[in-house]
Amino acid sequence: MTHLRRLAVLFFLSAGAAVAGPVVLTAPDGGMTVEGDLISHDGELFRVETAFGPLTLDAGYMRCSGPGCPDPAELVARSEIGGPPEMIHRLLPALLEVFADLNGLSYLRRFIDDTSVAWELRQAETDRLLAVISAEVLEEGTAQERLLAGEIDFGLATGEVDTSLRQDVIALDALVPVVAPQNPRAMVTLNQLIALVNGETDDWARLGGEAARVAVHVPEGWDAVTRRLGPVDLSGAERHEDVRLLADAVADDPAALGLVPFSAIGNAVPLVVGGACGLATPATRDTIRAEDYPLTQPVFLQRSEVLQPKIVRDFIAFARSEAAQPVIRATGFVDQAIGRIGFERQGDRIANAVLSAGDDPESAAQVRDMIGQLLDAERLTITFRFRDGSSDLDPQSASNIQRLADAITRGDFSGETLMFVGFSDRSGDHDANLRLSERRARSVRRAVAARAPDSSVSLELAAFGELMPMACQDTPWGPQVNRRVEVWATPSEVTR
Amino acid sequence: MRRILSLYRRRWRTAIVTLALAFLSGHLMQSVLVEPSWPTGSARGPLPTPMPPEDNVSASLVAPPVLPTRVAEARLPRTASCTPVLTLDPAPAATVRVGLAAPCHANTRVSLLMGNLAAQVETDAHGRWSARLPALREITDVSLSFGGRFLAASVETPDAASLQHVILAWDGAPTFHITAFEFGAHAREDGHVWSGAPSAPERALQGAGGFLTRVGDGTGPAFEIYSFPATGAEAGGVVRVAVDAGVTEENCGQLVRATAFQTGYTGELSPTDVAFSMPGCDRVGDVVRLQNLFRDMRLASR
Numbered sequence: 001m002t003h004l005r006r007l008a009v010l011f012f013l014s015a016g017a018a019v020a021g022p023v024v025l026t027a028p029d030g031g032m033t034v035e036g037d038l039i040s041h042d043g044e045l046f047r048v049e050t051a052f053g054p055l056t057l058d059a060g061y062m063r064c065s066g067p068g069c070p071d072p073a074e075l076v077a078r079s080e081i082g083g084p085p086e087m088i089h090r091l092l093p094a095l096l097e098v099f100a101d102l103n104g105l106s107y108l109r110r111f112i113d114d115t116s117v118a119w120e121l122r123q124a125e126t127d128r129l130l131a132v133i134s135a136e137v138l139e140e141g142t143a144q145e146r147l148l149a150g151e152i153d154f155g156l157a158t159g160e161v162d163t164s165l166r167q168d169v170i171a172l173d174a175l176v177p178v179v180a181p182q183n184p185r186a187m188v189t190l191n192q193l194i195a196l197v198n199g200e201t202d203d204w205a206r207l208g209g210e211a212a213r214v215a216v217h218v219p220e221g222w223d224a225v226t227r228r229l230g231p232v233d234l235s236g237a238e239r240h241e242d243v244r245l246l247a248d249a250v251a252d253d254p255a256a257l258g259l260v261p262f263s264a265i266g267n268a269v270p271l272v273v274g275g276a277c278g279l280a281t282p283a284t285r286d287t288i289r290a291e292d293y294p295l296t297q298p299v300f301l302q303r304s305e306v307l308q309p310k311i312v313r314d315f316i317a318f319a320r321s322e323a324a325q326p327v328i329r330a331t332g333f334v335d336q337a338i339g340r341i342g343f344e345r346q347g348d349r350i351a352n353a354v355l356s357a358g359d360d361p362e363s364a365a366q367v368r369d370m371i372g373q374l375l376d377a378e379r380l381t382i383t384f385r386f387r388d389g390s391s392d393l394d395p396q397s398a399s400n401i402q403r404l405a406d407a408i409t410r411g412d413f414s415g416e417t418l419m420f421v422g423f424s425d426r427s428g429d430h431d432a433n434l435r436l437s438e439r440r441a442r443s444v445r446r447a448v449a450a451r452a453p454d455s456s457v458s459l460e461l462a463a464f465g466e467l468m469p470m471a472c473q474d475t476p477w478g479p480q481v482n483r484r485v486e487v488w489a490t491p492s493e494v495t496r
Numbered sequence: 497m498r499r500i501l502s503l504y505r506r507r508w509r510t511a512i513v514t515l516a517l518a519f520l521s522g523h524l525m526q527s528v529l530v531e532p533s534w535p536t537g538s539a540r541g542p543l544p545t546p547m548p549p550e551d552n553v554s555a556s557l558v559a560p561p562v563l564p565t566r567v568a569e570a571r572l573p574r575t576a577s578c579t580p581v582l583t584l585d586p587a588p589a590a591t592v593r594v595g596l597a598a599p600c601h602a603n604t605r606v607s608l609l610m611g612n613l614a615a616q617v618e619t620d621a622h623g624r625w626s627a628r629l630p631a632l633r634e635i636t637d638v639s640l641s642f643g644g645r646f647l648a649a650s651v652e653t654p655d656a657a658s659l660q661h662v663i664l665a666w667d668g669a670p671t672f673h674i675t676a677f678e679f680g681a682h683a684r685e686d687g688h689v690w691s692g693a694p695s696a697p698e699r700a701l702q703g704a705g706g707f708l709t710r711v712g713d714g715t716g717p718a719f720e721i722y723s724f725p726a727t728g729a730e731a732g733g734v735v736r737v738a739v740d741a742g743v744t745e746e747n748c749g750q751l752v753r754a755t756a757f758q759t760g761y762t763g764e765l766s767p768t769d770v771a772f773s774m775p776g777c778d779r780v781g782d783v784v785r786l787q788n789l790f791r792d793m794r795l796a797s798r
Binding site for chain 2: 085089090093094097098101106107108109110111112113114117181244248251252266267326327329330331332
């Protein structure tokens with residue numbers, strides 16, 4: 001439908017463009033004016049014959065006046081976005097409206113019904129309509145299909161796609177087990193959680209609580225993340241398209257157990273999942289940004305390769321920029337700004353390292369050496385992890401390469417040294433782990449350095465093998481969480 | 497029940513400036529400065545206020561000492577003159593008491609402007625109108641215009657940032673109601689706050705929840721503000737804020753416009769123009785609930 005409309009517009013314009021005439025094109029701030037004869041116009045670019053020769057100008061930003069102008073109503077940029085309710089109704093409005101404010105655009109948010117909303121973006125001074133962005137709540141899993149069919153221009157999704165579609169990580173989220181505030185249970189072991197989700201533990205009495213049948217609620221579209229818990233069976237669970245309603249259903253029922261995105265915990269209460277070996281990482285903004293929390297999942301903006309109008313491209317660039325990170329955070333999603341975790345806030349990790357070293361004097365000496373090297377440093381929330389059983393970075397980490405390089409180029413670390421610190425899982429002997437973790441750290445450093453070529457920040461390497469585990473090796477996600485390259489910043493004078 | 501720490505309370509700094517300006521043909525022709533001169537209990541009678549000629553213009557600047565509102569009202573020159581007086585008093589929980597005494601303008605429509613929020617209200621049989629409004633920024637500006645007169649005043653409200661707000665402003669029939677469900681409250685329970693159960697600013701002070709303020713007489717511009725503490729000791733739990741819109745003969749099948757404001761990540765209240773496609777006229781009398789206009793409100797942890 002959209003496709004047909006766009007074709008119709010293009011046809012009309014190419015027909016109209018044959019009748020060339022004098023035009024004056026003006027930039028929104030009045031800083032540039034171009035006079036000439038309009039050669040062509042394709043809805044995106046003006047080509048104008050001027051006294052200085054032919055010029056090509058962006059139709060999304062230049063205002064056209066004069067008899068040669070195409071019908072202004074046809075110059076409106078149009079774009080359609082589809083995705084799950086939380087992204088269409090919380091994430092997108094905040095990003096789009098801050099983008100409009102920053103660019104001097106006025107906007108009208110038009111609610112068509114519960115599932116459709118559209119923005120009209122206008123130039124604030126002239127009130128000229130520049131763009132109409134339509135957003136629609138789509139049934140989970142259909143965005144990709146609609147994108148490929150050309151029915152929407154963008155998709156927002158938690159799931160990764162494996163096609164020709166382009167995708168960018170624009171925010172982070174994670175799956176969190178939750179219960180009602182009235183449910184007295186605060187912590188479960190991983191095995192207890194899996195048994196609850198599977199329906200094997202079907203009554204809270206079996207965990208020592210009051211007798212009540214466990215009601216399991218899960219979100220649509222998160223099965224791949226849920227499966228990271230282990231072999232779970234979700235056939236007995238109630239599924240929810242709208243995660244807000246999921247959280248409300250759990251918060252209302254003391255017998256409910258929910259798996260809900262971190263961005264939509266609402267009035268439910270997170271359960272802490274303890275591992276059998278005592279390592280437990282709660283879901284927080286920092287642990288999700290660092291991907292230390294095992295059920296972390298990026299939010300993707302997916303698009304086809306069709307060239308979008310300039311205003312839409314600018315919006316995407318904004319959504320990925322540093323400036324957008326506080327906006328994303330305010331919506332409840334987790335942003336990708338680079339945070340710092342001081343050494344003093346890592347007591348539990350250090351304790352893990354010391355406890356794991358045990359009585360072996362050699363291991364203890366290695367842990368002492370590691371602590372000595374990191375004592376004056378701050379860990380960045382940017383961490384690099386790899387796809388299961390592979391040396392390829394996972395999507396969140398791949399996105400972090402450019403993000404870290406940009407921060408270095410911006411001067412965020414001037415006067416500091418960045419140390420790429422490799423860690424491995426606990427299988428294999430220490431020397432092999434050391435070599436493996438150093439190799440990973442080296443490859444990440446190479447990728448970052450290639451994207452920040454003119455930087456004076458010194459990028460160093462360190463590797464400690466399995467010395468600082470973050471998750472129990474016997475959990476399904478343990479090896480993957482433990483295999484990582486961390487980045488630590490130290491003032492340059494401290495390192496030699 | 498989740499506990500929220502009480503709002504930060506500080507000693508009120510009061511600055512009351514009352515300006516009464518009358519305009520004639522759009523031009524300010526003359527202004528008169530009046531020193532505060534309060535009648536004592538025994539010395540009743542006309543105040544020594546210069547009375548301008550009927551068609552002339554007056555301006556009075558009254559800066560009373562810090563007084564409780566009731567005393568200030570009792571001392572208003574009610575019998576003395578037609579000069580209308582607007583008073584703004586800071587009140588607890590980041591609110592402002594707005595009082596208009598316009599003895600010669602009984603049952604008169606008044607256009608109120610607070611910042612960029614507009615409402616039409618009406619004075620009572622004694623020419624009075626009063627309300628307690630949440631402070632939206634550290635200086636609260638209120639202006640009133642009625643019967644060719646214009647009054648403006650401002651007051652410092654240094655604790656304005658202790659509240660966060662959602663606001664809906666519209667023009668015309670009373671179509672909209674903000675309805676807030678605090679920490680999982682259900683309809684008509686404690687914690688369901690709307691104009692039928694607006695709660696009180698003191699509730700925010702006690703940390704128990706928010707309160708609703710509705711301004712407008714239902715014929716002109718009107719606005720509703722739901723105010724909720726900005727920070728608290730515990731960050732858990734959210735307030736779901738929806739808007740109920742009544743389908744009427746006038747708006748059915750139409751596009752209804754309003755302006756929504758919500759405290760954003762910078763702490764600023766940013767306006768969003770919104771439009772709703774109302775259901776068809778076969779659904780007159782129904783109420784449509786708009787769940788997706790406002791973000792959930794939560795306490796920022798300190």
